[in-house]
Amino acid sequence: MSRPLLSLRQVKVSFPIATGMLSKPKTLHAVNGVNLDLHPGETLGVVGESGCGKSTLARAILGLVPTAAGSISLLGKELTTQSSGDWQRTRRDLQVVFQDPLAALNPRMTVGEIIGEPLGVHEPGLTKEARRERVRAMMKRVGLLPNQINRYPHEFSGGQCQRIGIARALILEPKVVICDEPVSALDVSIQAQIVNLLIKLKHEMQLSLVFIAHDLAVVRHISDRVMVMYLGKVVEVADAEELYRKPRHPYSRALLSAIPVPDPDHERERESKFLRGELPSPLNPPSGCAFRTRCPIADAKCAQDEPGLRSVDGGAAHAACHYVG
Numbered sequence: 275m276s277r278p279l280l281s282l283r284q285v286k287v288s289f290p291i292a293t294g295m296l297s298k299p300k301t302l303h304a305v306n307g308v309n310l311d312l313h314p315g316e317t318l319g320v321v322g323e324s325g326c327g328k329s330t331l332a333r334a335i336l337g338l339v340p341t342a343a344g345s346i347s348l349l350g351k352e353l354t355t356q357s358s359g360d361w362q363r364t365r366r367d368l369q370v371v372f373q374d375p376l377a378a379l380n381p382r383m384t385v386g387e388i389i390g391e392p393l394g395v396h397e398p399g400l401t402k403e404a405r406r407e408r409v410r411a412m413m414k415r416v417g418l419l420p421n422q423i424n425r426y427p428h429e430f431s432g433g434q435c436q437r438i439g440i441a442r443a444l445i446l447e448p449k450v451v452i453c454d455e456p457v458s459a460l461d462v463s464i465q466a467q468i469v470n471l472l473i474k475l476k477h478e479m480q481l482s483l484v485f486i487a488h489d490l491a492v493v494r495h496i497s498d499r500v501m502v503m504y505l506g507k508v509v510e511v512a513d514a515e516e517l518y519r520k521p522r523h524p525y526s527r528a529l530l531s532a533i534p535v536p537d538p539d540h541e542r543e544r545e546s547k548f549l550r551g552e553l554p555s556p557l558n559p560p561s562g563c564a565f566r567t568r569c570p571i572a573d574a575k576c577a578q579d580e581p582g583l584r585s586v587d588g589g590a591a592h593a594a595c596h597y598v599g
């Protein structure tokens with residue numbers, strides 16, 4: 275297999291949380307020992323309930339939040355210890371598409387200025403006209419009309435704003451793009467258009483994507499592999515087809531069973547059967563396996579021993595459960 279472009283090893287991100295005037299702050303482990311490899315041309319989906327650490331993981335990769343431990347390397351270069359000057363160079367290869375397109379765009383800048391800004395930083399030798407030409411070409415590529423280059427973000431719909439965000443992310447032709455819930459804020463009717471655009475651009479521009487979403491149907495459509503997170507940890511990784519065909523970890527099974535189906539009775543029955551109770555507080559995670567308090571097959575061993583991620587069914591998947599495989 276090819277060498278990964280992006281590699282994470284035992285990455286931890288923690289936040290101190292005040293618990294009262296007289297007590298010491300507690301530590302919330304938002305990302306707790308995550309390993310990840312992203313290969314050239316691959317789309318890795320990251321799923322899990324709200325609060326499982328997906329966005330914090332994305333922010334750690336992008337250097338927007340400090341890591342407490344572990345290593346993150348891009349094209350063989352360690353990111354966690356690099357200087358801000360090095361980070362600037364890294365932005366050429368590593369870009370992000372955020373969830374809320376309008377909030378991510380500066381309302382006082384024209385679309386041309388927004389999309390062209392990274393070119394100004396990384397290719398300062400370009401003439402103004404050459405830069406605008408690149409911007410127009412990119413606008414066309416993402417399905418915007420180049421003659422709208424002087425318009426402002428508020429003149430565009432949510433879907434069009436996300437196209438602007440994607441154009442800005444791709445103008446430097448990066449190798450890796452972190453998509454943090456890029457369609458969650460959009461109308462359902464627009465979501466498929468944006469996902470299909472990302473798939474098209476990924477092939478045309480030979481991108482590798484980390485695609486974070488809580489909508490499992492969207493993730494299935496775009497991903498080659500999927501990583502399932504629970505309380506800051508990876509509980510399963512498998513090829514997308516394999517994961518959706520046969521989820522191994524009880525949490526993956528619960529998540530997939532909760533995908534809405536047209537029959538409401540069917541859905542209710544499935545959800546109540548598989549995904550019980552609330553996500554425990556990450557400030558007080560359960561002992562042993564973090565999922566055991568909601569797991570239908572947990573026993574005393576699960577309260578004592580934390581299962582590590584291991585290869586199951588001859589390598590068809592990796593799952594962190596004592597009773598899988």
Ligand SMILES: Nc1ncnc2c1ncn2[C@@H]1O[C@H](COP(=O)(O)OP(=O)(O)OP(=O)(O)O)[C@@H](O)[C@H]1O
Binds near residue numbers: 331
């Ligand atoms: N800056 C912060 N300070 C304190 N706690 C934080 C901070 N950022 C995130 N957290 C906590 O870290 C945990 C993981 O949050 P994160 O936003 O990464 O999850 P998520 O899976 O992306 O959820 P969502 O889909 O709701 O964004 C949560 O318990 C959250 O409350």
